[in-house]
Amino acid sequence: METKTITIAGGSGFLGQVLTDYFTKLGHTIYILTRTPKQSNDIYWNAKDLDYWTKTLGETDVLINLTGKSVDCRYTEVNKKLIHDSRIDSTNVLGIAVNLCKNPPKVWLNMSTSTIYEVSYTKEMTEVNGNIGDDFSMNIAKSWEAAFNKTITPKTKHIILRTSIVLGKKGGALIPLKRLTQFGLGGKQWHGKQKVSWIHEIDFARAVSFLIDQNLEGTFNIVAPKPTTNTYLMLTFRKALNIPFGISHPKWLLKIGAKIIGTESELVLKSRNVIPKKLIDEGFYFKYNTIEKAIESLVKS
Numbered sequence: 001m002e003t004k005t006i007t008i009a010g011g012s013g014f015l016g017q018v019l020t021d022y023f024t025k026l027g028h029t030i031y032i033l034t035r036t037p038k039q040s041n042d043i044y045w046n047a048k049d050l051d052y053w054t055k056t057l058g059e060t061d062v063l064i065n066l067t068g069k070s071v072d073c074r075y076t077e078v079n080k081k082l083i084h085d086s087r088i089d090s091t092n093v094l095g096i097a098v099n100l101c102k103n104p105p106k107v108w109l110n111m112s113t114s115t116i117y118e119v120s121y122t123k124e125m126t127e128v129n130g131n132i133g134d135d136f137s138m139n140i141a142k143s144w145e146a147a148f149n150k151t152i153t154p155k156t157k158h159i160i161l162r163t164s165i166v167l168g169k170k171g172g173a174l175i176p177l178k179r180l181t182q183f184g185l186g187g188k189q190w191h192g193k194q195k196v197s198w199i200h201e202i203d204f205a206r207a208v209s210f211l212i213d214q215n216l217e218g219t220f221n222i223v224a225p226k227p228t229t230n231t232y233l234m235l236t237f238r239k240a241l242n243i244p245f246g247i248s249h250p251k252w253l254l255k256i257g258a259k260i261i262g263t264e265s266e267l268v269l270k271s272r273n274v275i276p277k278k279l280i281d282e283g284f285y286f287k288y289n290t291i292e293k294a295i296e297s298l299v300k301s
Contacts, residue, residue, distance in 0.1 A: 004212075007060040007105070009033040009094060010047065010067030014171025015111075015163075015204070019064065022205035031056050033067075048089040054097040062212055063105040063156075065094055068144075072263050075136060087144045095151030107157040107212060110148045114164040114197050114223055114274040116141035121195060126277035127162070127219050137266065145219075157217040161208070164223040164274060167294055168201030174298055180246075181237040187248030192231030194271035197223045200288035200297070207276075210284050221276045228291040230268065236291050240299045 006023055008016050011032040020030050033045045033053055045053040047067050057063065067090035069082045091110060098104045117125040118133030125131065132142065145160055167174045180186050199207070199222060207222050228236070238246050249257070251269065258265040276284075288294040 003027050003029075004061040005029045005031070005059055006062045006064065007031045007033060007056055009045070009063070009065040009090060011064070012036060012038075012042070013066065014168060015166060016066055017170065018166070018168055018201045018205050019208060022202070022209065026209070031060070047086060048093055050093060050097060050100075054100060057094075057097050057105060058101045058103055060105045061107075063094065063098065063108040064208070065090060065108070065110045067091075068111065071137060071140075072267065074259070074262055075264055080136065084140055084143065087140065088147045091144065091147045091151065095148075095153065098151075098153050098156055104153065104156050106155075107159060107215075107217070108153065109159040109161055109208060109211065110144075112145050112148075112160050112162045112219075113137075113141045114162045114221055114272055115270070116145070116162060117272065117274055119271045120273040121193060121271050122273070124273055124275045125221075126275050127221055128277065130221075130274070157215075159211055159217055160219040162219060162221045162223075162274070163204065164197035164199055164221075164272065166199055166201055166204050167298060168204075169298055172201070173198075174295075177234075177237055178241070178299060181234070181241050181243050184243065184245060184247060185249070186234050186238050186241075186243060186246035188231040188234055188246075189249045189254055189268045190230070190251045192229060192234070192248070194230050194269060195227045195273040196230055196233050197227045197272040197274040198233075198291065198294070199224045200286075200294040203286050203288050206287070207279060207284060210279070210282075214282060216282065218278070220278050221274050222279075223274045223276050224286055224291075224294070225276055225280060225289055226291070227273050227275075233291060236295050237299070240292075240295045 012034040068087040
């Protein structure tokens with residue numbers, strides 16, 4: 001990839017840092033649109049109104065939008081509205097800003113989630129034949145993608161990133177799962193048969209870079225090629241950490257525990273069986289194509 005200017009909206013969190021680290025090492029110039037500027041390349045925005053941040057887009061080759069309140073919370077009516085509005089408002093205002101640019105970004109990658117697909121234990125959900133689901137989190141994903149798709153940007157290509165659980169050293173699901181395992185609580189959750197779609201942080205960044213470099217557009221599942229199961233996921237953590245046992249968690253206990261720590265049990269109870277067919281068809285290869293490789297690299301390095 002030739003040297004580019006990349007602006008990441010909502011880029012101050014875990015995934016934004018993963019992309020910033022990766023693209024900076026490749027020599028690209030990175031700007032972060034954030035509510036809490038702390039570094040020289042941070043630019044303030046409130047994710048819903050036009051302001052001086054729009055000037056940055058006129059100097060941007062690639063726009064990546066990661067903005068959205070975390071779903072790792074209780075689904076109260078207040079939080080549901082924040083989850084919805086933070087995604088839709090930011091997408092809408094970015095669309096307006098892109099169209100105001102004399103020289104707009106060449107490509108705009110907008111975050112989505114592989115949770116958009118319905119629960120599946122057997123059917124592999126691809127971009128073409130995956131069944132779109134119907135519950136709160138799935139409907140948020142549908143609304144988010146609809147807001148993005150209705151934004152017409154003639155000079156800017158669109159890419160939707162249906163991203164799974166990202167396993168990384170400094171954020172995401174790895175840290176709490178590692179701690180559970182170290183405390184002897186790393187057994188299966190519920191019956192353990194639920195499928196888990198995941199991706200290593202390096203492959204997440206590499207996949208985004210690949211889509212840009214190959215000048216692609218459309219909707220892509222950003223997941224590793226082999227979903228695991230909850231039982232095998234926790235077994236892999238125990239092996240990597242040399243923990244001989246792990247207490248399992250029944251469904252009722254998971255629901256109580258989720259309420260205590262302020263999240264929803266669906267994050268571990270749903271079965272996500274998602275396949276990155278379009279990435280594979282385009283020739284992308286995964287450095288971490290098995291859950292063993294991914295966890296080994298993250299917990300022991």
